[in-house]
Amino acid sequence: MSSMSLWFSFTFVVIALLLSMWQKLGLEKEIAIGTVRCAVQLLAIGYVLQFVFHTDHPIYQALVIAMMIGVASWNASRRGDGLPGILWRVTASLTVTATLTMSLLLVLGLIKPTPQYLIPITGMIIGNSMIVAGLFLSHMKRETETARGEIEALLCLGANKKQAIHGVLKRAVKASMIPTFDTMKTIGLVQLPGTMTGMIIAGANPLEAVRYQILIMFAFSSSAAISAALISALAYSSWFTRESMLRP
Amino acid sequence: MASVLSLEHLGKQLPTQQHTWLFSDITVDIASPEITLIMGKSGQGKSTLLRLLGLLDTADDGTIRHLGKTPTEWGPEKWRMSVSYVAQQPVMLPGSVEDNLRAVSRLHKRPFETELARTWMEAVGLGEMDWSKQAAQLSGGERQRVALVRSLLLHPTVLLLDEVTASLDTISKRATEELLVDLHRREGTTLLWITHDWEQARAVGQRIWFLAGGRLLEDSPADRFFEGPQTQEAQEFLSAHLVQKEDAPCLP
Incomplete structure (x- = not known):
């Protein structure tokens, strides 16, 4: 161009x-x-x-990935504004999600360990996890307010923080993962996704491009699940004070 | 022996206006199990006081102790299992009536006391209730009683009751009062009970806490409070009630 x-x-x-x-x-x-x-x-x-x-030096690749995680974490954590320690919690979940997913892709030999593969695919994984984490925090904020009575009723029965917020947590995790799976259901029918489109425009064989897109979508499904599970496990206690009271 | 509940200089500021106290300097002691009724006009912080004792809100001043230990020494879960708050607006947990009744057994991995639950449901006038019914479908009065039985199954040492009979008809109200008084007699449960119901206060109260102007103005045995309150505010409160009662239309 x-x-x-x-x-x-x-x-x-x-x-x-x-x-x-x-x-x-x-x-x-x-x-x-x-x-x-x-x-x-x-x-x-x-x-x-x-x-x-x-x-082709690993330190520069690591720096680019660190920048991606930093920006994504800052962006997603804004949805949990006012919650103590939310930035480090989001950062930790995105870092672990990216590390686990990329390790799996490399160990299974699905991608080559070169920056041309590592950086764009890590970026996509982090981007998807950022959306999942952001959605989780928004849903949690809304749901916690709606279900305040339910949470307090459980606390009054001697429930611990995790038991008290379990129902809300489950609903928020589910809601944060749904868009990823909805996209998987309609992909190719409604929109032609980025990786595939890019490869086709660059002259790649469409079937080869589709294979990569399938790989990306499958990786998204696991990264969405990992990031939702991690952020929920790390962040639920932020809704409570040290004395296990639900924050106002 | 340590007091069942002791409050030392307890205070709470208004959430919207800092440095304005809803109530302050509440120092009072419940040495042994008893039934204390909390009275006062609306907006005096009665519910907030119970929420502080139930560890649902943080006090801005003072300390509370239960059997000589602070909430930190107890740990919040243990405290709430022993000092349990029952809300004015009862919230049903998702699921059926049985799911609600089994909540304590599920949370604390204890065997479910089916017979006791059945006895108590009967005592509050819900003996005929279908336990498989969705809790969300219950009426306000039914919810209030199911929520009460749900909390009773915790066997707390102190029950913090926030107008728990407010939406009940007279018969259900009397039945619930009888159950709670019986529980106090049999198990030595301390009841700290907010009410606006004069007859209820006279019938079940052994002691009265009267809150007004951000202070605990009276802490007296019930008989003495109703016969001759010490403060002018309490006298006015009592006479306002008497006027209200005399003005009420008499039904044939």
Whole structure:
């Protein structure tokens, strides 16, 4: 894709801007910020990846992955604003999820241990886990408020924190995993996902591209389950005080 | 022997206005098992006081002890098993009536006391209830009684009762009162009971705590409180009730 073509792609942003102005939606600032951030972030990561692939040094790969985990953890933990220690809990669950899933992919020989495979696939795993963790925290916040009476009734019967919040936790874990499995059910019928589309555009055989996409989707299912289980195990106590009282 | 429950300079601030006390400096002691009724106008913090004792809320000042030990020394779960709060608005756990009654047995891996549960359900007027019925379908009064029996199966030393008979008809109310008084006599359970029901207070109360103006103004034996309250606030409270009672229409 030439630089000229990239400039032409701004036509789509101009369409969005014009529609916003015409309909008086007041989204011009949002569209402008989104456009600049999207272009700058992607170009920056493009240069970073080019450098990392070129040098092929593990420390740079680790740094890129650490940055991904950092940004994803910060983003997901915002859903649990006000909960003590939520950032480190999300960071720990995303780190363990990425490590476990990637180790499994490497040990089973499903991907090659090169930065071209490791970085994009780890990024996708972390991205999916970030969505799961964010959804879990949002659901927990809402559910804990709705089920406050139920939790307190159980506490009054001598339940410990885990027993008292178990029902709410189960509902939140389930709700956070559903979108991943819903996507698996409709993939290929509704949307052609990123990996597959990218590979086909780059000239790969569609069947080869599909194989990789299946691999990614299956990896997503396990990473969604791992991250939901981890974040729920690490975060449920944040809803209670040290004296096992439900936070106001 | 250590007191069943002792409160030392207990205070709670209003959650919305810091440094404004809902109540403060409550120092009182329940030396041996008894039935204490907590009375006072609405908004004096009676429910909050029970919630503090049930470890559902944090006090902003003071300490509480049960049998000589603080909540930290007990551990929150052990404390709540011994000092159990029964809410004014009872919440049913998901599932059937039986699932609710079995909650204590399930949580603490104890055998379910089927006969005792049946006896107590009968005592509160729910002897005919189908235990397989979904708890969410129960009426307010039924929920209140199922929630009470659910807590009784814990065999707590202290029961914190927050207007637990408020939505019951007269017959069910009397039956529930009888069960609770009987429990106190047989098992020595201490009852700390909020009520706005005058007759109830006179019938079952051995001692009265009267809360007003953010203070525990009276802590007296029930007879003495009703015959000659010490404070002007309590006298006004009592006379307001008498006026209300005289004004009530007499039914033939």
